[in-house]
Amino acid sequence: DAGVIQSPRHEVTEMGQEVTLRCKPISGHDYLFWYRQTMMRGLELLIYFNNNVPIDDSGMPEDRFSAKMPNASFSTLKIQPSEPRDSAVYFCAVYQGAYYGYTFGSGTRLTVV
Amino acid sequence: GENVEQHPSTLSVQEGDSAVIKCTYSDSASNYFPWYKQELGKRPQLIIDIRSNVGEKKDQRIAVTLNKTAKHFSLHITETQPEDSAVYFCAASIGSGGYQKVTFGTGTKLQVIP
Numbered sequence A: 001d002a003g004v005i006q007s008p009r010h011e012v013t014e015m016g017q018e019v020t021l022r023c024k025p026i027s028g029h030d031y032l033f034w035y036r037q038t039m040m041r042g043l044e045l046l047i048y049f050n051n052n053v054p055i056d057d058s059g060m061p062e063d064r065f066s067a068k069m070p071n072a073s074f075s076t077l078k079i080q081p082s083e084p085r086d087s088a089v090y091f092c093a094v095y096q097g098a099y100y101g102y103t104f105g106s107g108t109r110l111t112v113v
Numbered sequence B: 001g002e003n004v005e006q007h008p009s010t011l012s013v014q015e016g017d018s019a020v021i022k023c024t025y026s027d028s029a030s031n032y033f034p035w036y037k038q039e040l041g042k043r044p045q046l047i048i049d050i051r052s053n054v055g056e057k058k059d060q061r062i063a064v065t066l067n068k069t070a071k072h073f074s075l076h077i078t079e080t081q082p083e084d085s086a087v088y089f090c091a092a093s094i095g096s097g098g099y100q101k102v103t104f105g106t107g108t109k110l111q112v113i114p
Helices: none
Strands: A004-007 A010-013 A019-025 A031-038 A042-050 A053-056 A065-071 A074-079 A088-095 A102-104 A108-112 B004-007 B010-014 B019-025 B032-038 B045-051 B056-059 B062-067 B072-077 B086-094 B101-104 B108-113
Touching: A004 A088, A010 A019, A019 A031, A019 A088, A019 A108, A031 A074, A042 A065, A042 A074, A042 B101, A053 A065, A074 A088, B004 B086, B010 B019, B019 B086, B019 B108, B032 B062, B045 B056, B045 B062, B072 B086
Parallel strands: A010 A108, B010 B108
Antiparallel strands: A004 A019, A019 A074, A031 A042, A031 A088, A042 A053, A065 A074, A088 A102, A088 A108, B004 B019, B019 B072, B032 B045, B032 B086, B056 B062, B062 B072, B086 B101, B086 B108
């Protein structure tokens, strides 16, 4: 589906390793969001950007998490070092205005063993 | 901040029956209430929404109602079909014009039994 492309789709890594999740939104969207989804907590907003600038990172759980958006077409979410409790599906999303709402990427399923 | 509660967490209905999912919100300033459907292994997708100046909205077999006084809103699916099986998320947001920060409910897993 066009709009937001995430990679990788699945990631399995060992505890302590660095993990980088990638998001490529279609240009033209001013807002980009990173969400984490787990069974226990549902959809949690981690951070969002406006015009490539981080606006609200209050949802980032710990200093181990960091996000960047070097340009309007690319963003990364990094976890260093990773822990088993970071296992979740991570979604990137853009806001397409009041009519279309959010468009989510396909998500990255992260498993930390 | 905004808090959205959603019930039930799971719901099973027979094909052809109706399904109702209910949500409450805490911030009376919230003015936009979207609903998202997430099929197994897929991304959430917007299926319908309602704004605070409207009490009800319909789109074929799906309808949403909003009670601003009680701060609750509901999703109604009539004549359910197996393809309606998914997790449904309600959400509430405050804002106007451009971006509106959205708070999601915890989701309802709907199973339609053929």
